[in-house]
Amino acid sequence: MPTDRVPDLRVEGLVKRYAPQVSIGPISFEVYPGEYLSLLGPSGCGKTTTLRCIAGFEDLTEGAIYLSDVRLDRQPAHKRNVGLVFQNYALFPHLDVYENVAFGLRLARIGRREIERKVRAMLELVGLIDVSQRMPSQLSGGQQQRVAIARAVVMEPRVILFDEPLSNLDLKLRLQMRRELRDLQRRLGKTTIYVTHDQTEALALSDRIAVLSHGQIEQIGTPREIYERPASAFVADFIGTANLVKGVVIGTANGRLTIEVGRGLRLIADWQGAVPRGSVLLMLRPERIRFDLPQADAIENRFSGTLGDITYLGEDLSLAVHVDGGLELMVTAKSDARNRALTPGAKLELSAASADLHVLSS
Amino acid sequence: MTAIVQPDRRHIALWGVALAAPNALYLTLVLLIPLGMVATYSFFTYSTTGVALPVLTIANYAKLGDPYFLRLIGRTVGIAVKTTIICIFLGYPLAYALARARPTLATLGFFLLLTPLMVSPVVRAIGWFVLLDRNGLVNSVLMYFGADRQELLFNEPAVLLGLSHLLLPFMVLPLVASIERIPPNVEEAARNLGAGGLGVFRKVILPLSLPGLVSGAVLVYVEAASAFVLPALLGGRFVRMIGNEVFDALLVSYNIPQASMLTVMLIVLTIGVLGTGLALSRRGTVGRSAP
Numbered sequence: 001m002p003t004d005r006v007p008d009l010r011v012e013g014l015v016k017r018y019a020p021q022v023s024i025g026p027i028s029f030e031v032y033p034g035e036y037l038s039l040l041g042p043s044g045c046g047k048t049t050t051l052r053c054i055a056g057f058e059d060l061t062e063g064a065i066y067l068s069d070v071r072l073d074r075q076p077a078h079k080r081n082v083g084l085v086f087q088n089y090a091l092f093p094h095l096d097v098y099e100n101v102a103f104g105l106r107l108a109r110i111g112r113r114e115i116e117r118k119v120r121a122m123l124e125l126v127g128l129i130d131v132s133q134r135m136p137s138q139l140s141g142g143q144q145q146r147v148a149i150a151r152a153v154v155m156e157p158r159v160i161l162f163d164e165p166l167s168n169l170d171l172k173l174r175l176q177m178r179r180e181l182r183d184l185q186r187r188l189g190k191t192t193i194y195v196t197h198d199q200t201e202a203l204a205l206s207d208r209i210a211v212l213s214h215g216q217i218e219q220i221g222t223p224r225e226i227y228e229r230p231a232s233a234f235v236a237d238f239i240g241t242a243n244l245v246k247g248v249v250i251g252t253a254n255g256r257l258t259i260e261v262g263r264g265l266r267l268i269a270d271w272q273g274a275v276p277r278g279s280v281l282l283m284l285r286p287e288r289i290r291f292d293l294p295q296a297d298a299i300e301n302r303f304s305g306t307l308g309d310i311t312y313l314g315e316d317l318s319l320a321v322h323v324d325g326g327l328e329l330m331v332t333a334k335s336d337a338r339n340r341a342l343t344p345g346a347k348l349e350l351s352a353a354s355a356d357l358h359v360l361s362s
Numbered sequence: 363m364t365a366i367v368q369p370d371r372r373h374i375a376l377w378g379v380a381l382a383a384p385n386a387l388y389l390t391l392v393l394l395i396p397l398g399m400v401a402t403y404s405f406f407t408y409s410t411t412g413v414a415l416p417v418l419t420i421a422n423y424a425k426l427g428d429p430y431f432l433r434l435i436g437r438t439v440g441i442a443v444k445t446t447i448i449c450i451f452l453g454y455p456l457a458y459a460l461a462r463a464r465p466t467l468a469t470l471g472f473f474l475l476l477t478p479l480m481v482s483p484v485v486r487a488i489g490w491f492v493l494l495d496r497n498g499l500v501n502s503v504l505m506y507f508g509a510d511r512q513e514l515l516f517n518e519p520a521v522l523l524g525l526s527h528l529l530l531p532f533m534v535l536p537l538v539a540s541i542e543r544i545p546p547n548v549e550e551a552a553r554n555l556g557a558g559g560l561g562v563f564r565k566v567i568l569p570l571s572l573p574g575l576v577s578g579a580v581l582v583y584v585e586a587a588s589a590f591v592l593p594a595l596l597g598g599r600f601v602r603m604i605g606n607e608v609f610d611a612l613l614v615s616y617n618i619p620q621a622s623m624l625t626v627m628l629i630v631l632t633i634g635v636l637g638t639g640l641a642l643s644r645r646g647t648v649g650r651s652a653p
Contacts, residue, residue, distance in 0.1 A: 057550055077553040078561070084554045090547035094569045103565070104555030155555060 008033050008068060008191040009054070009159045015062035016049050024049055024215025026063060031159065031191055038194045038202040041212035042238070047195045050212075051161050054193065055084045067158055083152030083160040088168060089144045091136040091151075098123070098132040100147050104155045122154040126184070141169050142177055149181075153188065162194040166201060178204060199239045203227065211235045228285075229358055236283045236360065243284040243329045244360075249276055256300075256354055265325030268300045269357035281360040286318070286332040288356035291348045300354040305329070307346040321348060397629075404622035414618050422623035438603045439631060441521060442587035448526040449533040449582045450575065456530075457537035457574075458567070462546070475531050483528075487595035490524055491515070494596075516598035524592040529585050533578035540574025541567065576643035583639075584632050604628045 007030035015025035024046030031037045039047040052058040054065055056077030065073040072080055092100050101122055105115045123129040126146040136144055145165060152160055165181075166174045182205055185192060196202050202209045203223040210220040211234075219231035230236035233244055247261035257271045259282055269282060290299075305327075308320035317339060319331040331350070333339045404422055406414035425431055460471045478486060493499050494514035501511050514520060544567065552562045568575075590605035597603070604624055611621035 055550075055554055057553075076558070077550070078556050078558050080554075082554070084551070086547050086551060088545070088547060090545060090551040092548060092551070092566065103552070107556040107561055107565075151551075151555065 005032050006068065007031055008035075009072075009193070010066040011050070011054070011063070012066070013063035014050060014053060014060055014065065016046070016053060016058060017061040023061070025061075027212075027215070027217055028063075029210055029217060029220055031193055033191055034189045036185055036192045036194060036205060036207045038196055038206040038209045039212055040196055040199060040202040040209050040239075042197055045212040046215040047197075047212050048163060051084075051163055051193065051195050054159075055082055055161055056080050081155070081157050083155055083157035085145075085148045085152050085160070085162045085165050087164045089136075089148040089165075091144055091147055093136055096133050096135050097128055097139070097147050100136065101150045101154050103151060108155075118154055122150045125187075126150045142173050145169070145177055146180075149184065153184075153190065157190075159191045159193060162192065162196075164196055164198075165194075166196075167198070174201075181205060203239070211238060213238070230283065230360065233281055233360060236358075241286055241330060241332075243286060243289075245282045245284065245327060245329075246279060247282050248279050257359060259359070262323070262325035262327050265303060265323065265327065267303075267352070267357060268354045269359050270354045271359055276359065276361045283358040283360060284329065284352055285356065286330040287316075289329060289331045289350055289352050291321075291331060291333070291350050292338075299351045301352045301357065303350050305348050305350055307342060307344055307348055310342060310344060317342070321350065323350070400622045400625050402622075403619055404626045406619045406622075408617055408619050422619045425620070425623070426627070434602065434604060434607055435627065435631070437518075437601070438587055438605075438628075441518065441525065441589075441593070441601075441603060442583050444522055445525040445529060445586040446533075446579050446582045448522060449530050450579065452526065453530055453533035453537055453578065454575075457534045457571075458541055460534065461538045461541035475534055478528050479531055483591040484595070486528065487524065487592060490520070490596055494520060494523075515596060516600050518597070518601050520596040521589075521593050521601045521603075524596045525586050525589055528592065529582045532581040532585060536574040536577040536581070537571060538574075540571035544570045573643045576639050580636055580639040583635050587632055587635075588628060 009031045011027060011029050013026040013028055015023060015027075017023035027046065027050055029037070039050060041047050049058060053060050053073065056073075056075065060073050063073075064071060067080070067082070072082070092103060095103065098119060101119045102115050105118060110118075120129065123132050126149060128143060128146055128150065131139065131143060136147065139147065148165070162181075166177050169177060178201060185205070194202070194205060203226075206223055208220060208222055209226045211218045211226060213234050219226060219235045221229075221231075226235060227239055230239065230242075236242040236244060245261050245267075247259040247267070249257050250260050250266070251258035252271070252275050255271060257269050257275065257280075258266055259269060259280060260266050261282060267282065303323055303325070305321040305323040308322055308328075310320075311318040312335060315335060317333045317335045319333055319342070321329045321331050323329055329350075331348075333342070403414055405418050405420065407417040407419045407421065409415045426435070456471075456475070460468050460475070463471060481489075491498065495501070496511060496513070496515075498514070500514060505511060548570075549562050549566055552566045557565060587603075588605055589603060590609060593601055593603045594606050594609070597606075604627065608621045608624045608628070611617045611624060
């Protein structure tokens with residue numbers, strides 16, 4: 001990521017200890033102006049705690065948080081100017097939509113006219129101007145969500161934090177809100193930290209993703225880097241589905257490794273940097289393994305296998321393939337008419353490009 | 363075997379009447395009828411020889427013009443209001459702490475809170491004597507440090523102390539129930555939007571716990587206004603409340619019409635506050651601030 005710019009927010013060696021044995025961290029990362037950074041991980045990985053530390057609802061045990069160059073973690077929560085959108089929205093049930101959005105402005109002792117102007121503009125922006133007199137209990141989940149966002153954004157915070165904001169919505173609404181969030185983000189250009197356990201959400205929304213596990217950042221990078229070049233088996237497995245195959249490096253040529261993964265089965269993978277020695281972990285994404293390419297195509301890896309289980313997933317088929325040489329691979333295929341003829345026991349000719357094979361140093 | 367029948371609305375209404383009937387009957391016998399009699403007696407003429415002369419008069423109520431009775435009513439309302447205010451100020455922080463405490467700690471807290479209700483009023487008053495008497499613990503400590511002996515009993519502060527100690531649970535319990543229902547996230551949202559401790563209380567906790575505050579205040583006020591044992595023991599001759607006056611009129615001077623009149627006054631004062639309180643709480647729950 002660009003290092004010539006000054007980050008809006010910098011987390012340095014954050015450690016939070018709950019009990020002698022229970023702690024997260026040290027966690028360090030930066031968020032640059034206008035950037036959308038996701039903290040992604042399973043529950044209990046420390047992503048929400050990190051967010052709450054930034055918002056000021058938890059004290060750090062060690063480390064520091066800087067907003068631009070100002071030490072943030074010693075300021076009380078109400079003086080941080082860091083907006084937070086809660087998982088369950090946490091709207092004020094006794095105030096209508098308008099007053100919910102005006103809440104922070106009124107505390108900031110801004111003039112009545114100015115408050116009115118800002119709140120109206122914000123309600124227009126999120127499309128809630130027609131329901132500004134409604135109470136939170138009279139709103140749909142999506143509308144409540146938008147009030148929560150409007151309430152935070154109207155304060156013009158330097159950084160806006162989202163704590164799993166879509167997890168309480170049903171699938172259809174979640175997808176719609178995801179699009180809205182992305183639109184809003186593009187219009188506002190706010191620096192954003194977005195906590196989620198949903199990898200598709202993180203991939204779709206983020207400029208960069210930090211994958212957390214057991215209170216540590218496993219990898220931080222663009223969605224493409226995270227998905228295609230995961231730094232660890234955990235990341236490979238957590239983001240999407242991955243075939244992880246153990247192998248031994250037996251040769252190297254022209255930026256490619258030859259890896260023996262089974263009895264007589266050798267795969268070729270692209271590689272940059274120092275050549276790893278000994279055993280490695282190889283990742284193949286199920287949708288990057290093809291079984292329908294003509295032999296004539298120049299593709300580095302070809303191997304054959306027998307089709308095992310077929311799982312129908314609607315859009316896709318998930319195929320379990322016993323590869324000759326003793327490998328078990330998951331392969332994703334479209335569930336279109338062409339693939340309807342697939343039956344367990346069928347012989348498959350598989351292929352995979354060397355660029356789609358990713359070697360994890362073990 | 364009979365089939366299981368879905369109860370219809372009339373069925374339920376009938377059951378409701380049947381279930382409420384014993385209590386309604388009981389209340390009619392022991393509350394409504396005696397109250398009616400008390401109200402009637404308050405308009406009867408004082409008799410030196412019998413219970414009362416059944417001659418209608420407003421002479422009993424005319425006594426309310428007497429400065430003694432005006433002071434009595436003023437003192438009773440004053441003590442009740444002050445007790446309520448003390449309980450609000452002591453009760454809010456306590457209720458908040460209990461509502462947000464870990465379950466084990468909260469259980470202990472509730473137990474301690476309810477202990478004053480577990481001993482009889484007389485025993486409780488004796489406890490205060492041990493502390494506040496001329497030779498009590500507080501005076502011993504004061505004099506040990508060279509201070510003068512203080513008269514701590516038989517004055518209004520002593521009564522207020524005793525009453526607020528006794529009635530604090532009546533304020534705290536409804537408040538806890540209200541505060542518990544406020545999601546902690548909502549407070550955090552307020553802090554995130556720039557509200558300090560006082561701001562969170564004023565703009566979130568207070569409006570959202572208003573129903574609890576009102577029911578607590580009504581309970582404390584009603585109990586304090588009709589207090590009898592504590593003002594008698596801790597206030598002595600100097601801090602008399604309506605309850606004490608009723609007791610004396612009834613059992614000392616045997617002036618039943620006057621006791622009845624004072625009882626009616628007490629009920630009127632209480633119902634007045636109750637009505638206002640309920641109206642306030644209804645407005646509080648429905649109400650919302652204008653944009």
